[in-house]
Amino acid sequence: MTQHKRERAKQERAIRTREQLLRAAAEVFDVSGYAGASINRILDRAELTAGAMYFHFKSKEDLARAVILEQATDVHFPRTEPGLQQVLDMTGHLATEIRTNTLLRAGIRLAVDTTEEGLREFAIYDYWVDQFRSELVEAHARGELHPFVDVTAAARLVVASFTGTQIMSQAASNWADLPALIADLWHCLLPAFAPTEVIGRLTIPNDRNGATG
Amino acid sequence: MTQHKRERAKQERAIRTREQLLRAAAEVFDVSGYAGASINRILDRAELTAGAMYFHFKSKEDLARAVILEQATDVHFPRTEPGLQQVLDMTGHLATEIRTNTLLRAGIRLAVDTTEEGLREFAIYDYWVDQFRSELVEAHARGELHPFVDVTAAARLVVASFTGTQIMSQAASNWADLPALIADLWHCLLPAFAPTEVIGRLTIPNDRNGATG
Numbered sequence: 001m002t003q004h005k006r007e008r009a010k011q012e013r014a015i016r017t018r019e020q021l022l023r024a025a026a027e028v029f030d031v032s033g034y035a036g037a038s039i040n041r042i043l044d045r046a047e048l049t050a051g052a053m054y055f056h057f058k059s060k061e062d063l064a065r066a067v068i069l070e071q072a073t074d075v076h077f078p079r080t081e082p083g084l085q086q087v088l089d090m091t092g093h094l095a096t097e098i099r100t101n102t103l104l105r106a107g108i109r110l111a112v113d114t115t116e117e118g119l120r121e122f123a124i125y126d127y128w129v130d131q132f133r134s135e136l137v138e139a140h141a142r143g144e145l146h147p148f149v150d151v152t153a154a155a156r157l158v159v160a161s162f163t164g165t166q167i168m169s170q171a172a173s174n175w176a177d178l179p180a181l182i183a184d185l186w187h188c189l190l191p192a193f194a195p196t197e198v199i200g201r202l203t204i205p206n207d208r209n210g211a212t213g
Numbered sequence: 214m215t216q217h218k219r220e221r222a223k224q225e226r227a228i229r230t231r232e233q234l235l236r237a238a239a240e241v242f243d244v245s246g247y248a249g250a251s252i253n254r255i256l257d258r259a260e261l262t263a264g265a266m267y268f269h270f271k272s273k274e275d276l277a278r279a280v281i282l283e284q285a286t287d288v289h290f291p292r293t294e295p296g297l298q299q300v301l302d303m304t305g306h307l308a309t310e311i312r313t314n315t316l317l318r319a320g321i322r323l324a325v326d327t328t329e330e331g332l333r334e335f336a337i338y339d340y341w342v343d344q345f346r347s348e349l350v351e352a353h354a355r356g357e358l359h360p361f362v363d364v365t366a367a368a369r370l371v372v373a374s375f376t377g378t379q380i381m382s383q384a385a386s387n388w389a390d391l392p393a394l395i396a397d398l399w400h401c402l403l404p405a406f407a408p409t410e411v412i413g414r415l416t417i418p419n420d421r422n423g424a425t426g
Binding site for chain 1: 246248249324325326338359361362363366367369370372373374375376377378380381384385394397398400401402403404405
């Protein structure tokens with residue numbers, strides 16, 4: 001093995017170790033919350049030593065922050081039509097993804113957990129507001145929105161109502177009804193954003209009535 | 214003291230003890246969350262013995278459930294005009310009350326805490342949905358709403374978007390910006406519920422622009 005190849009193998013191993021730690025941490029936080037999770041449980045699950053961890057993460061808080069901030073990188077949105085349809089599709093995708101994607105679920109749970117001062121990461125809400133805002137700017141450019149819509153306020157409203165709905169859905173059904181609740185939410189919310197003729201052209205994901213608008 | 218008076222004094226003492234326990238529990242849950250709170254801290258703060266507690270509450274979980282379910286009884290909404298104006302005023306009142314009302318704040322925090330299976334009380338969201346639904350039914354009867362508005366879905370949307378906004382506001386500013394954020398939310402959301410001429414007659418509480426609609 002050349003020096004270069006050895007270096008590269010080492011780097012790849014470090015990336016895998018970090019990934020392993022992040023997944024194990026997400027699994028433990030997802031089940032036990034922040035307060036209930038221990039470093040030892042995370043290391044057991046990752047099958048790694050404390051030494052391997054401290055190279056990447058200094059503490060449980062450090063791991064939790066990484067899970068919060070990287071929840072989003074693990075979500076790959078299918079691209080359909082840009083603008084308002086993409087906004088609908090993103091929320092529809094998140095609503096189904098939350099049941100199977102542990103990193104997303106743990107990140108959301110930690111971001112909602114208000115007990116730990118150090119975890120009050122407003123950044124993650126800003127991140128999601130920015131994502132939806134970009135698509136709403138596109139929707140505006142395409143003439144899909146009412147002229148009076150404030151795209152920043154609208155993006156905040158999408159994130160806030162999605163967040164609240166997912167909390168209510170977790171309490172009621174462990175997220176089983178989340179896709180249907182998000183569809184109901186859009187039926188109710190869309191008239192604030194777009195005129196009837198635009199709404200009529202959109203497809204609301206997971207719509208129980210199979211109809212739009 | 215007659216037998217009757219003695220019985221009555223005993224009952225009044227029991228009510229005060231329960232109240233004291235509930236307030237102390239709310240204060241401890243508010244600061245430490247569910248996992249971080251201990252029965253001993255709650256008893257210390259209430260200046261009561263474990264014996265006094267077990268008469269009213271069997272466990273920490275029992276106390277937490279009572280805090281969640283009774284958060285609402287401690288909120289007294291000012292009654293202005295029924296219908297849509299009352300919906301706005303209720304959210305405006307909650308947005309300011311959350312900073313000073315410990316029982317409300319602790320109840321909301323515990324309801325949002327998803328770590329404890331036993332605390333996933335969907336009932337409290339149902340309670341708030343019902344409160345807003347009643348006022349939206351009134352708004353509908355008064356002809357304030359678009360004819361196509363589904364009042365149940367609209368009530369859920371109000372609760373979900375308020376819940377999400379309060380979580381984002383806590384993370385960002387410890388609720389300092391919540392009243393202003395709820396005003397922004399209404400500017401954005403109202404066109405989904407009511408025609409422009411109705412919106413123009415409403416007063417949005419805590420509006421930073423001092424204007425409506």
